[in-house]
Each structure stands twice: as structure tokens, then as C-alpha cells.
Amino acid sequence: MNEERQTASKLLTANVKAGGCAAKIGAAELAQILTNLPLATSPDLLTGMEHFEDAAVYRISEEVAIIQTIDFFPPVVDDPYLYGMISAANALSDVYAMGGTPILALNVLCFPTCDFPIDVVRDVLRGGATQVQAAGAILAGGHSIQSHEPIYGLSVTGVVHPSKILTNGGAKAGDGIVICKPLGTGVALLGMKANLISKNADDVLLKSLTTLNNKALEIALKYSPNAATDVTGFGLIGHVHEMAKASGLSAQISVNRVPLLPEVYELADQGFVPAGAYGNRNSYEQFTTYINDVDLAMMDLLFDPQTSGGLLFSIPFEKSEQLVKELLASDIQAACIGNFRAGTSGIVEVASDERG
Template identity: 40%
Template sequence: MPMNPVRLTSLAHGGGCGCKLAPSVLRDLLGRQPAAGPFERLLVGNEGADDAAVWDLDGRTCLVATTDFFTPIVDDPHDFGRIAATNAISDVYAMGGAPILALAILGMPLGKIEPAVVARILEGGAAACAGAGIPVAGGHSIDTPEPIYGLAVIGTCPRERVRRNGDARAGDALILTKPLGVGVYSAAFRREALPAEGYAAMLATTTRLNRIGHDLAADPDVHAMTDVTGFGLLGHGLEVARGSGCGLAVDFGAVPFLPAAAALVRDGFVTGASHRNWESYGEEADLPAGLAEWQRHLLTDPQTSGGLLVSCTADRAGAILARIREAGYPEAAIIGRVEAGAPRVRVEADG
């Protein structure tokens, strides 16, 4: 295969889910849009901040539909395709669904990227879809100033197993299934400061399918789920809090991070999205006085293909966590709880 003459990441202003609009901008835009309408079978639409739309087909089975795409987070085209596809499929799993097919979304700057490189991106996406047991059944492509790749994904779910992000209950425990720090790692990668073992760790977490979400939805003690992506743990935690009308308490010391995340962020590897995230929702988060700025950046760090944030009955949290770890998410951890009160996120830290 001919080598790409330029780094894929050099052709994009940002990468991965760090390219998302700032949370405040997105909320304003969505607030200006008309409601999806009085469609009796539309169970989940644009009225909230859920991960996918849900349509009731027949009172028993629901259709779950989503789309997700972004600019390169890595330079290897096959890895980029795998990461982007895994990230898109995650939205279906986060709703409790099982994906059944995908459509490719492709935008490439003609003349800057060789066709063989584009083919490798598509192959990477197809490989991730194969891992989920679904085909890439079609798609659409255009000429764009920056490379863009992602998927529209369709899934199904029994109606009683649909899980929204706004159904957390006071007293629930919070579980995070993957470690944070992807944005920090990607910032180091763009500046060619991420060692090989760091790249391997980033690739491993971003290409790990969140299929456990479909399994957890069968458990009535799992009340709410969402995937943690571009808005960081604090931002997506706030979406859960707002939708549920409850507060969230997060124990900083219990949150799992990629091995070098703390060291890298202290060395200044912070994304612009982390700053935008804090500016958008910082007033709704309560941080302890002793929490350092680098620690805050880890909580606002944009995740690409991040893990699931799960709200479940507290007395079964240990058993549910063990099930998640046994399913292939060894870093999963209980990181906090849901509390009665105003929809805010409160961070706790020792010392």
C-alpha cells in the first residue's frame, strides 16, 4: 500500500470526539429546534440528551437509530476507521440495543489523501462492524476540506430493555466501564509525545466495543446508561443528572484513568475541548477546594469511544461490576452514587 504523504491528524483542526460542538452551543441549538412531534411510537427523540433515537415498531420491539462521525484522532487509516466505527456503534449499546447494520459516512479531501489510504479507513470500519456482527450495508461520500469518517447505525431492542440516560434513581451506584484519558493521550499523540505503549493502550480502549450495554439492559436493576464521549465524565454525568432530576456524587479517587493520563496532563497535554467543556458547564459542577486544575482536566477530558456510565441499584452494584469486568472491561469501577437534590455533579476527593 502506498504511504500517505501526510499525517491524517495534520489535515484536521481537531480529532475524535474532541471535535464536538461545545455543550453549551449544542444545548442552545437544540433548544431552538422544534420538538420531533406527536409521534406516538417515537419513544426517544430530540427532547433530551440521549445517545440514540428509539422507535416502537410493534409494542414489543424497538428500532434504535444513531449517527456519529469525526475527523482523525490517529494517523493510521485502519486504526482511524476502527475507532470511528466502534464509537458510532456504542450509541446503540448505550440504549440497551443490539446493532443490526451500519451505513458509512465518508468525507475526504480529494487530492490530499490517496485512494489506498481511504480504502484502509473503510476496511478498519468494516472490521469493527464485523466484530459487532453487523454489515456495512451502504453509505455516502463527499469531498470535504478535512477527513471525516463514521457510521449511521441501526439496532433493535425489546421495549422493556430500552435504557435512557435520564432514568437514574436517588440511591443508585454509578459504574464507569472504561478508563478516562483518551483526549489527553490524543493531545500527546498529535505532538508526537505519546510512546508506543501509550498508543497501544489508547487503541485498545477506543476499539473495545461497549457490547456489555446490551447485556446489562436485561437486568432490571440497571436503571440508566450513557456513553462518556466528547463532553467528558462531568458533561455526560450532568446529562444524566438533568434528565433524572437528581444529583451525582463522583469519587475522584475511584475513577479509572489510562496509566499515563495524570502524568501527561500535568505536562500540559490538554485538548481545547477540555477547556470548552468546563466553560460550558462548570457552573453546574461542585469541585472540592483542593482539586488541582490537572485533575479537573481529567474530568472534562473528551473521550473518543469511551465507556458506559451505568446507574444501578446500590446493593447489586458489586455483582454488576463483577459481571462487567468478567465480560472484558477490567478497569471498570464503581465511581460514585446518585443523590436526591438539584441536578448537579459533585466531585469528592481526599486530601
């Protein structure tokens, strides 16, 4: 990134109240909004809205189902190119989370073009296009309007074999839970905004945010995972809860094994916690049981809304170690952080071994 562009677009995040997936409407509120919505069903609609799936999946033949998803949010960083990359990675991830391959993407763009030089919006789109290309999909158009706050994202179409769809449901008792990116983007982005993170932490954060989840999926598919999702707006606990609930199981997470972005623990400890983390706590705390003392900063990170978060796989436990090894060998910061077990559906137990 060059100096000039940085100054020109200094204000990209200036007036954004909640960037990235922190801008998501909370689960509880969403459930209220969606009640009484007339919904058509079809035997070919393989996933609907009932389990907060990452995308809709529709079977068009015995061999092919299409995955349809849309995701967009206000700027999370001031660099427009990186913002475009991050938002696109986040949108494409929903297709990977269903076990599919993206084939087609459309831009979704709301932009106050008078407030920014034309280069800024051009760079946002360029960042997105780079990612779509890297994903092997085709960017085929889009829709743009004027708005007060910049918003960018993608609508993505993917394909998957109908028998190979990965949903929130399908986890089996005894499965290991494997996460494929370090946690804490919400907290880290606040730290970045506050100018409190080091150059190194900044680099690691941006690399994680812009990394596509295609490689992680490709590796995991070799190990036949039973269920998958990606960790985004509802935070780690929220998404583990949705998986557990959809699978009729409870889950246990060992906090010490959860990989964290650099410096986020210290930031959370000092109160750099986004509003979305408190919202997630309100929505999901009733399903959360603490087996022993988990400190506050760590809990905040477990509820931290993630932007462009990692994939989360439920995979037979005996395979999970080998999977993590292979992911690590491909420079993917993965870890097995717990397991699913028979128990009250949807309960997430959080345990900590003594720290270091």
C-alpha cells in the same frame, strides 16, 4: 500495522484541529442552535432531543423499537485502519448506550481523495467494516463526498424491546455509577500527537479506542441497570450531569476511583489539554461542586472530551460491586466511581479522598 502504510498516511491528522469527539459542537452552543427548530412529536418516539440522548428510539410495535443514530468525526490517529475502527466503535456505542443491538450500518464518508493514496480511504472503510461485522450488524452501503478534511463515521440502526430502553433518565437515588473504560482519550491523543507517550500507553489507548461496548452492555444487562449513556464529547462530568438532570437527581463522583489511561495525568498536568475540555468546563462548571480540593490535572480529565468512551451505568448500589467484578474478569477496566442521590437536579459533586 505495516511501516509503509504509516508513512503513506502520516498526514491523516496533520491538519485536523479537533479530532474525535473533541470536534463536537459544545452543549451550550448546540442548545442555542436547536432552539426554535420545529419538532414533530409522536407517542411512538420514545426519546427525543430534550435530554441529549445518545440516539433516537422509535417504537414500531409492542415488541420492537428501532434505535437510530449517526456519528462521525475527523481522524484521531494517522493509521487509517485504526481510525476507521475507532470511529465505527464510537458510532456503534450509541446503540449500546440505549441498551440495544445494532443490526444495520451505513458509511458516512467525506474525503479529499486527491490528497491521499486510494489505499488510505480503503483502509478507513475496512476498519469500520471490521467493527460492524464484530458487532454482528450488516454494513449495507453509505454515502461519500469530496471534502477538504477527512471525516468518517456510521449511521447505525439498532433494535431494543420498548420496555428495555436505557436512557439518561431513570437513575434512582442511591444507584452506583459504573464506568466501563478508562478516562482521558482527549488528553492521550494530544500526547500521542506530541510523541510524548510510551509504547505501552499507546497500546492501551488504541485498544481502549477500538474496543466495542457490546460486551460491557451484555454483562451489565444481567444486573438490570436503571439508566445508561456513554462518555463521549461532553466529558465525564457533562454526561453524569445529563444523567442526573434527566433523572431529577444530583450525583457524586469520587475522583480517586475514576480509572485513567496510562500517563494522561502527567500529560494533563503539563498542559496537554484539548480545547474541548475547556469548552466542557465552561458548559458544565456551573453544575459542578467541589467538595474538597481536586487538583487541576484531575479536573481537566473529568472534563476531557472522550472519543469512543466507555458506557456509564446507573445501577442499584448493592449490585454494582458484583457488576464491576464481572466486568473486570472480562478484561473491561470498569469501576464504580460514585452514586446518584436525592438533591438539586443536575448538580455533580466532585470529591477526592487523599491521593495514594
